[in-house]
Amino acid sequence: GDSVTQMEGPVTLSEEAFLTINCTYTATGYPSLFWYVQYPGEGLQLLLKATKADDKGSNKGFEATYRKETTSFHLEKGSVQVSDSAVYFCALSTGNTPLVFGKGTRLSVIA
């Protein structure tokens, strides 16, 4: 069945460092891909999405490109801030099932 694999955390970075969180997927058909973020004490919020190959989703300085050839959707940010500390979830959606989530990656940014 469909699945999402994302890198194990926690990831600890200094402020202004470059961030990459890897995400790869397995799916039948052509899924849409999402990154959700969960700040402490809150529910999940959509961060960005891409609905077809080579699309780039972007929001709040975060970017991810839908790579069909490598079945990947890695999350990147050029300069992280303390306020980016959160748990990040990669997810996919096809026409057959509700969203399939990865296990989440906890990011801690220290000043």
Added chain:
Amino acid sequence: ETGVTQTPRHLVMGMTNKKSLKCEQHLGHNAMYWYKQSAKKPLELMFVYSLEERVENNSVPSRFSPECPNSSHLFLHLHTLQPEDSALYLCASSQRAASSYNEQFFGPGTRLTVL
């Protein structure tokens, strides 16, 4: 109110209590979901409702009983819970239950502690 709301935000209950979690969406969506989020475990999809009809039940114990009286409201009735049921319970909604463009909108969650 906008988006997805959940009440209560925090709940402490004994193993013999009966309580209910409430979720309301103000987005005009047709699908609603319950998720369980435990520490150090993946997000678990519990139930899916589409147009008020349950379409998915992922082997959830019968001590959890969902109810969807209309497309805007979703309840999770709790009865004779165990301490391992302590978790954050998240409600979400989307336009449809299964779609290639299925963006889900989440509520803030109810933090449940079972003593």
